[in-house]
Amino acid sequence: MKIAVLTGAGISAESGLQTFRGNNGLWEGYNIYEVATPEAWNKNPTLVQEFYNMRRKNVLAAKPNAAHFALVELEKYHQVQIITQNVDDLHERAGSKNIIHLHGKITQSRSTLDPNLVYDIQGWELKMGDKCELGSQLRPHIVWFGEAVPMIDNAIELVKNVDLLLIIGTSLQVYPAAGLATEVDTNTKIIVVNTEKIHSFSTNANVQFIQGNATVEIPKIVEELKVL
Numbered sequence: 001m002k003i004a005v006l007t008g009a010g011i012s013a014e015s016g017l018q019t020f021r022g023n024n025g026l027w028e029g030y031n032i033y034e035v036a037t038p039e040a041w042n043k044n045p046t047l048v049q050e051f052y053n054m055r056r057k058n059v060l061a062a063k064p065n066a067a068h069f070a071l072v073e074l075e076k077y078h079q080v081q082i083i084t085q086n087v088d089d090l091h092e093r094a095g096s097k098n099i100i101h102l103h104g105k106i107t108q109s110r111s112t113l114d115p116n117l118v119y120d121i122q123g124w125e126l127k128m129g130d131k132c133e134l135g136s137q138l139r140p141h142i143v144w145f146g147e148a149v150p151m152i153d154n155a156i157e158l159v160k161n162v163d164l165l166l167i168i169g170t171s172l173q174v175y176p177a178a179g180l181a182t183e184v185d186t187n188t189k190i191i192v193v194n195t196e197k198i199h200s201f202s203t204n205a206n207v208q209f210i211q212g213n214a215t216v217e218i219p220k221i222v223e224e225l226k227v228l
């Protein structure tokens with residue numbers, strides 16, 4: 001079977017990484033427009049760096065959980081493509097092979113002069129004064145609000161051709177990622193796993209909603225998918 005998995009912050013919540021919305025969400029304590037937009041970077045790059053340095057520190061201290069590992073197991077039985085909105089590297093560290101990061105990677109930096117110059121960050125800190133090989137300041141390799149999402153076209157192509165779309169731990173409030181759920185073929189089954197009820201998808205009869213924690217529900221789903 002061909003399976004695409006769209007993941008959001010909820011899959012990493014039980015690894016200790018904060019989600020964005022809802023109670024105790026990251027956006028309760030920070031203003032998006034002051035830390036996660038190109039305007040914020042132009043106005044106060046030091047503040048933006050500090051925000052991502054803090055989050056990078058948390059990501060480096062976190063470990064993949066049972067949901068990440070179950071998705072690796074799924075690869076033994078099916079063709080699996082992960083499409084994640086997460087900027088953490090927990091899918092990689094768990095061992096998943098095919099991963100698209102729609103919103104970039106917090107463990108990488110990129111040139112402010114040439115977006116194709118991307119580097120791995122050693123440790124947690126990216127500083128003002130850290131420069132690319134062309135001499136321009138390095139920024140976090142993150143897609144900020146208001147910026148294009150270069151990987152979205154690949155993701156749309158992928159979800160159009162799958163038998164199953166598994167949507168885990170995302171509020172589906174941020175586009176274009178949220179729109180992927182509506183790009184699938186009418187025959188494609190969709191399974192949504194979330195601790196809270198989201199989106200009804202009422203127009204698509206093929207949607208199954210499972211309310212629960214990713215670390216509990218994903219291993220169960222993977223067990224069931226093994227025999228299909």
Ligand code: APR
Nearest residue numbers: 008009010013019020021085169170171194195196213214
């Ligand atoms: N298991 C399953 N779902 C969970 C869990 C869990 N343990 N914990 C939380 N959730 C669910 C929440 O109910 C919520 O619906 O995960 C979802 C997280 O939603 P958001 O915080 O909005 O995160 P996400 O959808 O990934 O955000 C999208 O917004 O700010 C941007 O760039 C950021 O990539 C991010 C994008």
